Amino acid sequence: FTRLANGEIWLLVIYKKAVKENIPAHILKSIRDVLENE
Template sequence: MITVIESPIFTKLWPDYWSEDERGEFSAWLAENPETGDVVPGSGGIRKVRWRRKCQGKRGGVRVIYFTTPTKGLIWLLTIYAKSNKKNIPAHILKALKEELIDGYE
């Protein structure tokens, strides 16, 4: 069984992009496909995946940044943003966020 955990940043941002049902659909899909996203180079295994946004399809969609800890059965949703707002988040920032969350969880 895989558990999906939202970071405080993700929890704050997702309502700007999705309904509750859309969020649930994404989380269920990601739990079934945890390694589907592209690994962000230099991030320590953080992944980025495209997902549709409120009737806009993938092209006008969002990017969800996440990482997995397969041995513990966890997926961490780090952040979400519209493709039109930001192309990439620097890997060193993502890596620092990941480390902070893991340290706080263990």
């Protein structure tokens, strides 16, 4: 989860449906950056 500056809390839930076991850190960082800049 991440807490934004305005106090909103975002929880990202991902379920396994793909071949990859883990989401690369750079993709998780990109998602976080988008949420924080929204």
